[in-house]
Amino acid sequence: xxxxxxxxxxxxxxxxxxxxxxxxxxxxxxxxxxxxxxxxxxxxxxxxxxxxxxxxxxxxxxxxxxxxxxxxxxxxxxxxxxxxxxxxxxxxxxxxxxxxxxxxxxxxxxxxxxxxxxxxxxxxxxxxxxxxxxxxxxxxxxxxxxxxxxxxxxxxxxxxxxxxxxxxxxxxxxxxxxxxxxxxxxxxxxxxxxxxxxxxxxxxxxxxxxxxxxxxxxxxxxxxxxxxxxxxxxxxxxxxxxxxxxxxxxxxxxxxxxx
Numbered sequence: 001x002x003x004x005x006x007x008x009x010x011x012x013x014x015x016x017x018x019x020x021x022x023x024x025x026x027x028x029x030x031x032x033x034x035x036x037x038x039x040x041x042x043x044x045x046x047x048x049x050x051x052x053x054x055x056x057x058x059x060x061x062x063x064x065x066x067x068x069x070x071x072x073x074x075x076x077x078x079x080x081x082x083x084x085x086x087x088x089x090x091x092x093x094x095x096x097x098x099x100x101x102x103x104x105x106x107x108x109x110x111x112x113x114x115x116x117x118x119x120x121x122x123x124x125x126x127x128x129x130x131x132x133x134x135x136x137x138x139x140x141x142x143x144x145x146x147x148x149x150x151x152x153x154x155x156x157x158x159x160x161x162x163x164x165x166x167x168x169x170x171x172x173x174x175x176x177x178x179x180x181x182x183x184x185x186x187x188x189x190x191x192x193x194x195x196x197x198x199x200x201x202x203x204x205x206x207x208x209x210x211x212x213x214x215x216x217x218x219x220x221x222x223x224x225x226x227x228x229x230x231x232x233x234x235x236x237x238x239x240x241x242x243x244x245x246x247x248x249x250x251x252x253x254x255x256x257x258x259x
Contacts, residue, residue, distance in 0.1 A: 130247025
């Protein structure tokens, strides 16, 4: 017998929520403590489904579905489909986030192996229309620079299995993070073309004194773009929050600075 498809819809007030503040990178949802000894282990199931545009019904790709309490997340494919393998049976909070769409959160009961869910997320037209404009402005700004640049776009970022932006920078931009001196535990320097340098790090066009280590607390799904200038001498990362804000209000990108 085919499984019943459940349609999930968040309250309208939640779907219409606007961006109010940048994400707090240091605030990560802790995993739940292990159950007491002797407690039966919950059943492990596989569920799937699709994410659709709430207005048009079209599938939405590159949407992140996460279950923070379980530390699990998955990405929708070109048809808006997703599969969550080996999750704990029961009721968990699901978080669905896509670029240009309102963030979706709801307690979801998933107890049947093979169950299918349809999640409808509300588009933000003013953001969707402006994202292409902002992306073009990034390209124009890069082209105006004499420095070499390596770009890691959102699809490449989301396709990575890295746990944080720090690891993505270390594997996709051609630099090798390392400690700046003997006995140091932080990796704020890097080998660039055979030389040890301390890359200047900018987050949303703002210089970060914490350097590369600031990228350890940044989740890949919250990123829009990573740029590496001069072989890694400057690393610039941009969050989806920043790009959505720029596209919503029509702000122009500031000139590049190098500190």
